[in-house]
Amino acid sequence: xxxxxxxxxxxxxxxxxxxxxxxxxxxxxxxxxxxxxxxxxxxxxxxxxxxxxxxxxxxxxxxxxxxxxxxxxxxxxxxxxxxxxxxxxxxxxxxxxxxxxxxxxxxxxxxxxxxxxxxxxxxxxxxxxxxxxxxxxxxxxxxxxxxxxxxxxxxxxxxxxxxxxxxxxxxxxxxxxxxxxxxxxxxxxxxxxxxxxxxxxxxxxxxxxxxxxxxxxxxxxxxxxxxxxxxxxxxxxxxxxxxxxxxxxxxxxxxxxxxxxxxxxxxxxxxxxxxxxxxxxxxxxxxxxxxxxxxxxxxxxxxxxxxxxxxxxxxxxxxxxxxxxxxxxxxxxxxxxxxxxxxxxxxxxxxxxxxx
Numbered sequence: 001x002x003x004x005x006x007x008x009x010x011x012x013x014x015x016x017x018x019x020x021x022x023x024x025x026x027x028x029x030x031x032x033x034x035x036x037x038x039x040x041x042x043x044x045x046x047x048x049x050x051x052x053x054x055x056x057x058x059x060x061x062x063x064x065x066x067x068x069x070x071x072x073x074x075x076x077x078x079x080x081x082x083x084x085x086x087x088x089x090x091x092x093x094x095x096x097x098x099x100x101x102x103x104x105x106x107x108x109x110x111x112x113x114x115x116x117x118x119x120x121x122x123x124x125x126x127x128x129x130x131x132x133x134x135x136x137x138x139x140x141x142x143x144x145x146x147x148x149x150x151x152x153x154x155x156x157x158x159x160x161x162x163x164x165x166x167x168x169x170x171x172x173x174x175x176x177x178x179x180x181x182x183x184x185x186x187x188x189x190x191x192x193x194x195x196x197x198x199x200x201x202x203x204x205x206x207x208x209x210x211x212x213x214x215x216x217x218x219x220x221x222x223x224x225x226x227x228x229x230x231x232x233x234x235x236x237x238x239x240x241x242x243x244x245x246x247x248x249x250x251x252x253x254x255x256x257x258x259x260x261x262x263x264x265x266x267x268x269x270x271x272x273x274x275x276x277x278x279x280x281x282x283x284x285x286x287x288x289x290x291x292x293x294x295x296x297x298x299x300x301x302x303x304x305x306x307x308x309x310x311x312x313x314x315x316x317x318x319x320x321x322x323x324x325x326x327x328x329x330x331x332x333x334x335x336x337x338x339x340x341x342x343x344x345x346x347x348x349x350x351x352x353x354x355x356x
Contacts, residue, residue, distance in 0.1 A: 063116035064280045066125065073111060073282060076104035080291055081284040083134045083331050091338045092349065093311075094330040099356055102295035106252045111288055112245040113280045120146040121275045124318055131283035132316060137327050143317035148278035156210040159235040159242075167215035178212035179267065180345075185212060187344030188266055188306060192220040194340040194350045195302035201261030204228060206293060207268025214240050217264055226260070230277050252296065259301075263293045266306040267346055269332070274319040286322065287331055294335050294353060301353045303336050309347035 074081055079098040087096035105111065115121065122144055124132050133140060170176035171189060178185040192198050199221035205213050206228050214225045218239060225240045227233065233242040243251070251257035271277060273285020282288070293303065307324050314327040324332060336351035 064110070064113055066128065066281050069110040069113065069280060070128070070131075070282075073108060073284070073288075076101065076108045077284060077288060078104075080287060080334060083284075083287075083328075085331070087330050090330075092341050093326045093338075095338060095354075096330045096334050097354065097356060098334050100291050100294065100335065102292070103253075105288060105292055105295065106249050110280065111282065111285075112249055114148075114278045115275050115280045117275075120144075120148060120278070120319055121281060122319070125281070128281060128283055132318075134327065138314045138316055140316045140318060143320035145276045145320055147276055157231065157233055159211045159214075159233060159237060159240060161237040164211050164215055164218070164235075164237045164240060167212060168219050171212075171215050171219040176212060176215060178216075179209065184266075184306075184344050184346065185216065187342055187346075187348050188213065188216050188264075188304070189220065191304045191306070191340065191342045191348035191350050192216060192264070194342070195220075195262055195264075195304045196352075197261040197298070197300070197302045198222055198264075198304070201301075202226070202258070203262045203264055204260040204293065204296065206263065206265035206289060207271075208233075211235075211237075211240065213264055213266050217262075222262070230279065257296060259298045260293075260296055261298055261301050263297055263301070263303045263305075265290075265293075265304075266348075267308070269305070270307045270321040270324065274321070276319045276321075287334065290332055290336075291334065297353045299353060299355075302339070303333070303351040303353070304348065305333070305351070306344060306346040306348045307332075309345075 078101060079085065080100055082098070085096055085098060087094035089095070124140065130136065132138075167176055171185065174186050174189075175182055176185045198217060200223050202224045203217045203222040204226050205217065208214065208227045208229050211227070214227060217225050223239070227235075227240065227242045228245065228248050229242060230245065232244055235242050248257065269286045269289045272289045273279060273282030275281050279285065290303070297303070308321050309325070310323045311325040313323065314325040315323040317323070322328065333349075333351055335354050335356060337354045338349065339352050340350040342348035342350070
């Protein structure tokens, strides 16, 4: 029998008050027991019992304390989250490289933690303003949403085979509206034609309220599509599978996730770390999301991405989204080589995985 063990914090002083519990909330290990065991023994026990975890971990009763979470995220992110790094000129903007500790990024408990508030945060805490603005290089304005999906059902929580097949057919006819309109859908389809590893490949889609991106990937010839989304989704299509962030993380750590030939994301990562969808505040949430995708991509695999784009005017509209341009886009796509710049309001770009 496999028992999933979670680490939970029992007070704001998380370094002193930590317990390990099973899926029913029974305490398995407490602080005194942890002290009595070697770190290697504890690591082995927890690692073995995390296999086949498919449920969300218990969340703290109190809101996430970013005074605790941010230093731990920075520790594991390392140079990836150093947005003063210099790059080299690329075809469309600077190309930046940085070392990535993939295991550390996936082991970090705080990256996928919800903010724990009743409503999404309205303002950037002053202590985090420099990190969110890259030391004042990015302009901030207010644009507020409260759409907490993390750990809940997605907007369209059932994706039927019939619906997806219909949308694939519409994509082939260039009439699929998607979340926006047919012009944006066809801009993504154009980008996918320049991503060499989509056809016959295993594709990871990051962020999807309804399966229009998945339909485009299947129309482009994808063999299998795996969607990573904050909200819970059930798919009845044999070629489309879905994961929530905790499942994605646990499957990577226990070696069952596998690798992907291609990554596709459209109007998703620009929201990461802003709290709009229930996620914890994280100034580098978007950068870490794409770095984790790099970690699970095969050599020479592709990244097709569409985000809010304004080359000469990077901007953060909190808590709605980010606009990417010559300042932040290079850091978002750290360790990805620029291949193609397409069209669309959310200008589609295609990249190829680069070595570190």
